[in-house]
Amino acid sequence: MTDKKSAPDPEDELAGTEQPFVEHLMELRNRMVKSVIAVAAVAIVLSIYPGPSHLYDWLAAPLVAHLPRGATMIATSVISPFMVPLKILLMASFMLALPVVLYQVWAFVAPGLYLREKKMVLPLVISSTVLFFAGVAFSYYVVFGRVFAMIQAFAPESITAAPDIDAYLSFVLTMFLAFGLTFEVPIAVMVLVRIGVVTVAQLRHFRGYFIVLAFVVAAIITPPDVVSQLALAIPMCLLYECGIWAASMFIRREEDEPERKDASEAAKP
DSSP, X not given: OOOTTTSOXXXXXXXXXXXXXXXXXXXXXXXXXXXXXXXXXXXXXXXXXXXXXXXXXXXXXXXXXXXXXXXXXXXXXXXXXXXXXXXXXXXXXXXXXXXXXXHHHHHHHGGGSOHHHHHHHHHHHHHHHHHHHHHHHHIIIIIHHHHHHHHHHHXXXXXXXXOBHHHHHHHHHHHHHHHHHHTXXXXXXXXXXXXXXXXXXXXXXXXXXXXXXXXXXXXXXXXXXXXXXXXXXXXXXXXXXXXXXXXXXXXXXXXXXXXXXXXXXXXXX
């Protein structure tokens, strides 16, 4: 007599694919090793060309361009001239190797996902990576120059600006993270709608509150100047609208999918 409890569900795509816990740990270790190797390989290449010092020069270019003539950045710690470029090298290596790292994460979790989930997760991973890089690029090429120009315009003539390289690195990392996460707003909106936490109508009703929230977050994260706060809050609001539009299109497509399937099956002889 067949045991009904042990029989796999014919509707379950993952039936019979379970692996022992030890194999999961070995798989996780292999994926982590490959990710570390990818980051290390990029770090070796960047250490040769252009080199850690040139990476910092590139990162500091928006600030140096607005310093008074003859002014330079300083290092207040003995090891800062070594540690700060090394931190930038590791940061740049991780960001350039991020596609490989995300692929390893995807390859680890993909066997435990259903086909419908796989179709949704992979585009989200790719789009979130692109949007994060877009936020970092926006902060570097658009925001930094305007912020530093305004700060130097307010500086008294009796003060000689000589920013510390370690403090500047902390500022840059904070801004990169803030703008990178800000550009993830459409992805967050899409995911919340997809898993049923909120509806598109609720998001539209929450629009006014989100605008206030965006300006509050921008005031807390960014420096106390109008330029950087507007540069963070306005894109956040626009990306929120893009997320609502994308979520409504996605829901409409899902609602029309059964009708298309029925029409295609009816057309078959």
